[in-house]
Amino acid sequence: MTMTLETTDLKVRLRLADDWFTVCDLSTLLPGRGVAALLPDGRQAAVFADRNGRLYAIDNRDPFTGAAVLSRGLTGTHQGRPFVASPLLKQRFDLESGQCLDDEAVRVTTYEVKAV
Numbered sequence: 001m002t003m004t005l006e007t008t009d010l011k012v013r014l015r016l017a018d019d020w021f022t023v024c025d026l027s028t029l030l031p032g033r034g035v036a037a038l039l040p041d042g043r044q045a046a047v048f049a050d051r052n053g054r055l056y057a058i059d060n061r062d063p064f065t066g067a068a069v070l071s072r073g074l075t076g077t078h079q080g081r082p083f084v085a086s087p088l089l090k091q092r093f094d095l096e097s098g099q100c101l102d103d104e105a106v107r108v109t110t111y112e113v114k115a116v
Contacts, residue, residue, distance in 0.1 A: 010025070010026040010027075010115045010116065011023075011024070011025060011026065011115065011116060012024050012025070012026055012029065012047060012055060012113060012114075012115050013113070013114055013115070013116055014037070014039075014045055014047075014057050014111040014112065014113050015111060015112040015113075016039065016040070016111070020114075021039065021040065023035075023037035023045065023047055023057075024037060024047065026049075026115045029047065029048070029049035029055070030049070031049055031050055031051040032048075032050075032051075032074075032075050033048075033075075034046045034047060034048045034070065034071035034072060034073065034075070034084065035047045035048075035071055036060050036068065036071040036072075037057075037060075043059065043060075043061070044059070044060035044061065044068045044071075045057045045058065045059065045060055045111055046058050046059070046060040046070040046071035046073075046084065047071070047113065048071075048075060048082075048084065048095060050075070050082060054082075055113045055114065055115060056082065056095035056096065056110075056113065057110065057111035057112075057113040058070060058084070058093060058095060058098050058108050058109065058110050058111070059098070059108040059109040059110075061108070062086045062088055062089070062091075063100075063106050063108060064086065064088070064089050064091055064106070065086070065088050065089060067088060069086060069087050069088055070084055070086060070093065070108070072087045073085050073086050073087050074087070075095075076092075078092065078101055081094050081095075081096065082094070082095040082096065083095055083101060091103065091106075093108050095110075096110070097110060098110040
């Protein structure tokens with residue numbers, strides 16, 4: 001039996017100011033794995049899909065180290081809320097709000113995201 005990847009024409013788009021920006025094909029997102037996307041202004045977003053197909057996008061820059069690594073972090077849930085843990089110092093960031101779960105004074109930018 002040969003398995004093939006499911007393909008789709010759907011694109012993942014982020015809202016930037018008053019417009020939508022296409023970052024990748026939906027088929028490139030695997031549950032539990034992030035994708036880094038370069039934005040027009042030079043920043044990076046970390047884009048994730050969960051096992052239920054829900055999409056999330058946050059700033060890719062870890063505010064504790066300054067490194068653009070959040071897309072490579074481990075995903076999980078805490079009290080029913082999805083998060084990504086930085087691969088460097090392991091701080092967890094809520095994927096819906098951007099709030100750091102380990103330091104309430106720190107937050108990363110979140111983006112509205114959709115597949116069309």
